[in-house]
Amino acid sequence: MPAEQRIKIGVLTSGGDAQGMNAAVRAVVRTGISRGCEVYAIYEGYEGMIKGGDLIRLMGWDNVGGILHKGGTVIGTARSAGFRTREGRRRAALNLLAHGIDRLVVIGGDGSLTGADAFRREWPELLRELVEAGEIDGPTAQAHPFLGIVGLVGSIDNDFAGTDMTIGADSALHRITEALDAITSTAASHQRTFVIEVMGRHCGYLALMGAIAGGADWVLIPEHPPEIDDWESAMCEALRAGRESGRRDSLVVVAEGAQDRYGKPISADYIRQILEERLGEDTRVTILGHVQRGGAPSAFDRWMSTLIGHTAVDELIGATPEREPQLIGIRENRITTAPLMQCVAQTHAVAEAISVRNYEQAMALRGSSFGEAFRTLRTLVRSKPPQRGGTVRPLRFAVIHSGGPAPGMNTAARVAVRLFVDQGHQVLGVQGGFQGLIDGNIVEMDWMSVSGWATMGGAELGTNRKIPQGAELYQIARNLERFNINGILMIGGSAGYRACHRLFSERHIFPAFDIPMICLPASINNNLPGSELSIGADTALNSIVEAVDRIKQTAVASRRCFVVEVMGRDCGYLALMGGLATGAERVYLPEEGITLRDLQADLDEMIYWFKRGKRLSLVIRNEKANPIYSTGFMASLFEEEGNQLFEVRQAILGHLQQGGDPSPFDRIQATRLSVKCVEFLIDRAVNGRNEGAFIGYKGGRVQIISLEDMPRMMEPDFARPREQWWMGLRDVAQAMRQPPDELRG
Numbered sequence: 060m061p062a063e064q065r066i067k068i069g070v071l072t073s074g075g076d077a078q079g080m081n082a083a084v085r086a087v088v089r090t091g092i093s094r095g096c097e098v099y100a101i102y103e104g105y106e107g108m109i110k111g112g113d114l115i116r117l118m119g120w121d122n123v124g125g126i127l128h129k130g131g132t133v134i135g136t137a138r139s140a141g142f143r144t145r146e147g148r149r150r151a152a153l154n155l156l157a158h159g160i161d162r163l164v165v166i167g168g169d170g171s172l173t174g175a176d177a178f179r180r181e182w183p184e185l186l187r188e189l190v191e192a193g194e195i196d197g198p199t200a201q202a203h204p205f206l207g208i209v210g211l212v213g214s215i216d217n218d219f220a221g222t223d224m225t226i227g228a229d230s231a232l233h234r235i236t237e238a239l240d241a242i243t244s245t246a247a248s249h250q251r252t253f254v255i256e257v258m259g260r261h262c263g264y265l266a267l268m269g270a271i272a273g274g275a276d277w278v279l280i281p282e283h284p285p286e287i288d289d290w291e292s293a294m295c296e297a298l299r300a301g302r303e304s305g306r307r308d309s310l311v312v313v314a315e316g317a318q319d320r321y322g323k324p325i326s327a328d329y330i331r332q333i334l335e336e337r338l339g340e341d342t343r344v345t346i347l348g349h350v351q352r353g354g355a356p357s358a359f360d361r362w363m364s365t366l367i368g369h370t371a372v373d374e375l376i377g378a379t380p381e382r383e384p385q386l387i388g389i390r391e392n393r394i395t396t397a398p399l400m401q402c403v404a405q406t407h408a409v410a411e412a413i414s415v416r417n418y419e420q421a422m423a424l425r426g427s428s429f430g431e432a433f434r435t436l437r438t439l440v441r442s443k444p445p446q447r448g449g450t451v452r453p454l455r456f457a458v459i460h461s462g463g464p465a466p467g468m469n470t471a472a473r474v475a476v477r478l479f480v481d482q483g484h485q486v487l488g489v490q491g492g493f494q495g496l497i498d499g500n501i502v503e504m505d506w507m508s509v510s511g512w513a514t515m516g517g518a519e520l521g522t523n524r525k526i527p528q529g530a531e532l533y534q535i536a537r538n539l540e541r542f543n544i545n546g547i548l549m550i551g552g553s554a555g556y557r558a559c560h561r562l563f564s565e566r567h568i569f570p571a572f573d574i575p576m577i578c579l580p581a582s583i584n585n586n587l588p589g590s591e592l593s594i595g596a597d598t599a600l601n602s603i604v605e606a607v608d609r610i611k612q613t614a615v616a617s618r619r620c621f622v623v624e625v626m627g628r629d630c631g632y633l634a635l636m637g638g639l640a641t642g643a644e645r646v647y648l649p650e651e652g653i654t655l656r657d658l659q660a661d662l663d664e665m666i667y668w669f670k671r672g673k674r675l676s677l678v679i680r681n682e683k684a685n686p687i688y689s690t691g692f693m694a695s696l697f698e699e700e701g702n703q704l705f706e707v708r709q710a711i712l713g714h715l716q717q718g719g720d721p722s723p724f725d726r727i728q729a730t731r732l733s734v735k736c737v738e739f740l741i742d743r744a745v746n747g748r749n750e751g752a753f754i755g756y757k758g759g760r761v762q763i764i765s766l767e768d769m770p771r772m773m774e775p776d777f778a779r780p781r782e783q784w785w786m787g788l789r790d791v792a793q794a795m796r797q798p799p800d801e802l803r804g
């Protein structure tokens with residue numbers, strides 16, 4: 060397409076920086092080039108648009124290479140007072156037109172996005188003024204009759220309506236949970252209390268989710284101030300009771316915008332004074348500050364920002380004067396669009412509700428999942444369960460881990476145990492997976508049995524891939540009767556699903572199996588039916604990203620190709636999403652297999668770019684992509700045929716992907732799903748509805764599906780679901796990996 064006919068897109072970052080902004084900029088530039096557009100980076104936000112000159116630069120494919128893993132924003136950001144003026148916006152329009160730009164991707168907060176919409180609405184008048192002043196001619200104005208804009212929310216506070224997550228929020232949660240995990244160990248050593256202040260002037264998301272993920276003992280957020288005037292006494296009593304029950308540390312998390320019901324700010328230092336005076340404890344304050352904005356983006360922020368940046372370009376290409384500007388966001392794991400200014404208005408409504416002390420409305424505007432998380436936390440932070448008297452007939456529920464270990468299993472078990480006990484029921488922990496159920500290796504658990512489990516990786520109850528057969532089913536039936544078990548919560552992977560399905564299918568033979576049971580998906584492979592995301596997969600992705608970041612650094616001094624093998628069995632989730640999050644040029648999946656023709660084509664591509672100055676090539680291979688063309692084979696082939704043009708190294712990441720403490724995302728999702736599982740089991744057991752089911756996320760909603768449907772939802776020859784949403788992202792990965800053919804030479 061001739062240059063003068065190409066759509067020309069500008070991309071800028073504005074307001075506070077957020078991890079993942081670079082991934083979004085990279086996606087906009089590379090998608091735009093792939094679509095035949097010209098893409099310009101506008102440096103220093105709106106200030107760069109006003110000043111023009113070399114602050115508006117045409118971007119090439121390689122200009123955004125090597126930025127995916129960087130925090131902050133490489134094109135800079137600034138808060139521009141000039142853009143708030145009419146004259147500033149007129150200068151900005153003139154500078155855009157000098158490059159033929161009439162499409163903008165604005166990455167920023169509500170102020171930046173509101174300013175973009177005002178600029179769009181004024182565009183025709185600004186052009187008219189510029190023509191009248193002789194600064195542009197009529198044909199130029201006619202060629203750019205409207206300004207198309209798309210908004211991407213860059214904000215670590217996660218305070219914007221229209222999207223579940225904003226760019227940078229997940230990474231900020233990583234910083235917070237890392238700090239809380241580290242503080243917990245030193246606090247327990249000295250039996251200290253720590254007060255941790257996190258960001259969030261008008262939004263308590265980071266404080267609330269950080270408290271859930273970090274196992275905190277008290278939280279204060281702007282949307283839900285303490286309900287009583289003497290909240291200080293209630294907090295002190297709760298922390299004192301926790302110490303009496305055996306806790307060695309106390310953590311209080313407070314959002315920077317926390318206040319009481321009368322609008323009086325609650326500072327971290329005030330909380331420290333109260334705790335020292337009333338409890339007589341050594342209390343320390345840690346204000347995390349801008350460390351929450353810093354560092355490399357998480358795996359989630361990398362792939363999410365890539366997807367929304369990719370979608371933003373397609374939205375702009377189809378923009379018309381009549382189409383309302385759109386916000387590109389995410390619901391669970393799916394990219395969505397929503398009218399931009401409607402989202403801005405809803406965002407402002409929360410701050411307005413807080414300012415007039417209408418806290419009930421503020422909580423409602425945050426959404427049902429926010430309120431549910433707050434209620435769950437209030438239960439989890441209790442030092443002991445409430446006294447319920449004789450009004451509840453106690454039931455006995457078993458909690459079991461099965462399948463491979465997945466980070467987040469302990470988090471889910473902790474939530475389940477405490478919620479069951481809170482409702483007046485008894486909990487039995489099955490040790491060692493279904494083998495423990497066969498052997499009768501079952502122990503009673505209480506409130507403090509799961510103390511500290513919120514942050515722990517692995518599976519404290521033990522796990523294996525045992526699927527009971529033959530006489531083992533009889534042993535399980537006897538133990539269910541012996542321990543008087545009224546329901547089963549299985550937290551685990553495909554082996555656990557198959558074991559539960561076996562029990563469910565044998566009910567006509569063993570009446571003891573006729574009890575409610577539910578499977579909670581926990582597998583790093585993300586290969587379970589009925590759920591688009593499994594607990595543990597996000598942690599594994601972060602392990603892959605961290606390892607690859609280090610691997611790529613070793614290529615700085617020489618030309619190298621790395622072939623990195625990741626886990627996943629017959630499911631390509633980790634490989635594909637790992638490829639998106641690390642910027643891999645090629646990903647090999649078991650769903651697609653590998654042919655010799657594929658390897659030859661990829662080798663030719665590699666040689667072409669290395670001859671033209673490329674220094675690093677990254678290939679990610681699923682462990683079961685092909686039984687013959689192994690990682691070692693591919694590395695040897697590439698090195699032999701590379702004719703000493705580049706070195707080849709292989710890296711098999713192995714079980715480090717299953718290890719480590721769970722990510723904030725996995726801790727939060729494990730909590731949410733566990734709450735739903737407990738509600739399901741109690742309801743079915745109380746009402747005599749002995750259903751078997753599995754739970755998961757689909758299309759942004761939690762769904763519960765009968766175990767009867769499990770076989771039809773799985774591919775019979777492979778341990779993976781028939782529906783794999785991530786396979787639809789292959790086009791995005793392709794758009795990011797190599798420039799179009801016309802750019803060769």
